[in-house]
Amino acid sequence: MRILYLAHDLDDAAIWRRVAMLEAGGASVSVAGFRRGSGALERPALVLGQTANGRMVARMRSVAALVPQIRARLEASGVETPDLVLARNLEMLALGRSYLRGRAAIPLIYELLDIHRLMIGQGRVARGLRKIEAWLMARCALVLVSSQGFVRHYLERYRQPARAVALVENKPLMLNGPGPATARTAPITPNCITIGWFGILRCQWTLETLDLLTRRHPGRFHIVLRGKPALDVLPKFHETVADNPDMSFEGAYRWPDDLPEIYSACDMAMLIDRYDAGANSDWLLPNRLYEGCLFGAVPISLSDTELGHSLAARGVGLRVTSPEATIDSLAAVTPEALAGLRATLAGLPRETWYADATDCADLVERLRECLPTQDAADPPQKYVA
Known part of the structure; x- marks a missing residue:
């Protein structure tokens, strides 16, 4: 099966994780999309233009200008006609529908991984955007959610017209397994709890809360930050870390190579995100959930969120009742309590937290079911996971 993958950000490692998953499942994948960074890409792809983080309206304008040209651009670049088009996020869905105009036999799949x-x-803008999304989704055979x-x-x-929905969680892809698990239950540093906050760092509340935690309880906590700070959202990120002896920023890391090292070097993982509080932040299941749990870092979450509910169902993690209670809840974690939390987490099967070759094959098979010969015999049902 040939898949054309339309990507919103070719500099996002998650794009290439999905490509690897599709290829491991037996698909042939061509990639086209926009960039938000610079430097060499992980793999060859057709670059359609340059955009920026957080500027959705500007991105939509860039996409709108490309809509009439998308088929010609792809054909001129030698992209073969695919069996299926997978569009990641709303902007790419618009391009996918335009590319497939007059090609009703080719399914369009929508990856809805952030709202x-x-x-x-x-509001008028929200209702207008959802109306556009609904029109685009009417062409889709399947919506993938995380x-x-x-x-x-x-x-x-909001009654968006998804014909069928499939759940594909943000688990790290480990085709050869994740390697040995850590058996440590005691803090990595005696009498000090090390908390890791990794990935795209963009939540002002999280930064301020971790800073305040260490200032109220000096020496009891050490905060390790790694990844990419969103300096447009956190302009004082480096200043905050530099002014706090119990915080350290250790730069970017290689995914997935460095995951065992960085998570094994901390006792707990900060998963609370208030960047889109009451919306996306409360609904998602982030990469950090699976990565941290896989390598033994106890997750910290808010209890009344999708993440908190997921952890509660498994009986693991420190689940905080409210944002205001976060500092007091962490301060109440004794070495004995930490050992219990880590032991409970270690008791779950590690397969809970990562995707393997079977998951890849299952995903590709689910996409294959959207092809016309399958649709006729087995029409998609609403909200099938």
Whole structure:
């Protein structure tokens, strides 16, 4: 099966994780999309233009200008006619529908992995964007989501017309297994709890809370930050870290190569995100959930979120009742309590937290079911996970 993957950000490692998953499942994948960074790409791809983080309206304008040209651009670049088009995020869905105009036999699949704040609520802009999305989704054979929270709180609440929905969680792809697990239950540093905050660092509340935690309890906590700070959102990120002896920023890391090292070097993982509080932040199941749990870092979450509910169902993690209670809840974690939390997490099968070759094959087979010969015999059902 030949898949054309339309990507919103070719500099996002998650794009290439999905490509690897599709290829491991037996598909042939061509990639085209926009860039938000510079430097060499992980793999060859057709670059359609340059965009920027957080500027959805500007991105939509760039996409709108390309819509009339997309088929010609792809054909001129030698992209073969695919069996299926997979579009990641709303902007790419618009390109996918335009590319497939007059090609009704080729299914269009929508990856809905984040809900932008402009899409939420009953304001004129939100209603207008959802109307556009609904029109585009009417062409889709399937919507892929990474959390059932997106189904309940967005697709169903706003009655967006998804013919069928499949859940593909943000688990790290480990085709050869994740390697040995850590058996450590005691803090990595005696009498000090090390908390890791990794990935795209963009939540002002999280930064301020971790800073305040260490200042109220000096020496009891050490905060390790790694990844890519969103300096447009956190302009004082480096200043905050430099002024706090119990915080350290150790730069970017290689995914997935460095995951065992960085998570094994901390006791707990900060998963609370308030960047889109009441919306996307409360509905998603982030990469950090699976990565941290896989390598033994106890997750810290808010209890009344999709993430908190997921952890509660498994009986693991430190689940905080409210943002205001976060510091006191962490301060109450004794070495004995930490040992219990880590032992409980270690008791779950590690297969809970990563994707393997079977998951890849299952995903490709689910996409294959959208092809015309399958559709005729087995029409998709609404909200099938």
